[in-house]
Amino acid sequence: MSTTDLTGRVALVTGGARGLGAGAAEALAGAGARVMVADVLTEAGERTAARLEGAAFVELDVTDDARWAAAVAHTVQTLGRLDVVVNNAGIEVTQLIADAEPDAHRAMFDVNLLGTLLGTKHAFRAMRPGGAAGNGGTVINLASVAATIAFPAIAGYSATKSGVDRLTRVAAAESGKLGYGVRVNCLFPGLVATDMGMKLAVETAGLGLFTDPQDAVAQVVGLTPSGRLAEVSDIADAVVFLASDASRFVNGTGLAVDGGMGS
Ligand code: NAD
Numbered sequence: 001m002s003t004t005d006l007t008g009r010v011a012l013v014t015g016g017a018r019g020l021g022a023g024a025a026e027a028l029a030g031a032g033a034r035v036m037v038a039d040v041l042t043e044a045g046e047r048t049a050a051r052l053e054g055a056a057f058v059e060l061d062v063t064d065d066a067r068w069a070a071a072v073a074h075t076v077q078t079l080g081r082l083d084v085v086v087n088n089a090g091i092e093v094t095q096l097i098a099d100a101e102p103d104a105h106r107a108m109f110d111v112n113l114l115g116t117l118l119g120t121k122h123a124f125r126a127m128r129p130g131g132a133a134g135n136g137g138t139v140i141n142l143a144s145v146a147a148t149i150a151f152p153a154i155a156g157y158s159a160t161k162s163g164v165d166r167l168t169r170v171a172a173a174e175s176g177k178l179g180y181g182v183r184v185n186c187l188f189p190g191l192v193a194t195d196m197g198m199k200l201a202v203e204t205a206g207l208g209l210f211t212d213p214q215d216a217v218a219q220v221v222g223l224t225p226s227g228r229l230a231e232v233s234d235i236a237d238a239v240v241f242l243a244s245d246a247s248r249f250v251n252g253t254g255l256a257v258d259g260g261m262g263s
């Protein structure tokens with residue numbers, strides 16, 4: 001059996017309705033896992049789940065502790081277990097520091113940082129010995145190349161992704177120390193042309209940092225040794241790797257999937 005085979009495993013993917021989350025859900029299902037797609041976007045989330053064999057949808061705002069408890073309980077109840085949590089839900093605010101709006105940043109800090117913390121909390125509580133699932137497992141957090149480079153107009157966003165990086169390492173240390181049997185890792189994806197990725201190109205150009213969105217993309221590609229943007233499948237395959245036994249001794253670290261941009 002391939003060590004990336006996930007037959008019999010159950011994964012919950014936040015922000016799974018579209019973009020990288022939908023790609024991760026599809027790849028996990030392709031590797032044999034049954035997937036709970038979790039998102040605030042009900043219709044899109046249900047559509048994504050309907051495309052995947054053995055998948056289901058649950059409405060989840062990752063900033064809501066009680067909804068997390070309910071979503072994890074629902075997953076264990078309906079899919080029988082829980083082995084993988086992908087904390088992928090995120091939002092991005094493109095603003096110069098000199099113009100930073102507190103409310104927009106608070107909302108982003110809540111989703112990207114608190115959401116990832118709560119996802120890790122509820123994964124631990126379910127997967128650790130005596131938890132509702134109780135078989136150990138893996139947590140995969142979506143950081144970003146923004147945590148490893150300095151790109152203008154995303155100071156707050158980059159700070160959240162650096163926070164996700166650090167949170168990941170502390171979580172792995174706690175899990176190890178307390179015998180939870182849960183590995184915790186994060187990914188540093190390069191720019192992907194999802195809704196979020198293209199918004200960034202448009203908005204940084206709008207701020208006058210690039211001549212137009214195409215120029216923004218070209219500059220990113222120019223900083224990337226592999227010579228292209230990342231694709232959804234590049235990131236999704238890395239999620240499957242970190243979810244699977246192929247990464248069984250990979251713990252408390254971050255994997256750059258950025259074509260070399262952040263190195
Ligand atoms: P996207 O905007 O296309 O999709 C994000 C998904 O998260 C959406 O389905 C949205 O509804 C969901 N979401 C937002 N707030 C939520 C909440 N409170 N609760 C539950 N779901 C919520 O973004 P994407 O490009 O697919 O990005 C996914 C993740 O990857 C994010 O964490 C992002 O920061 C990270 N990332 C993206 C890129 C990129 O270039 N696209 C690069 C590096 C990292």
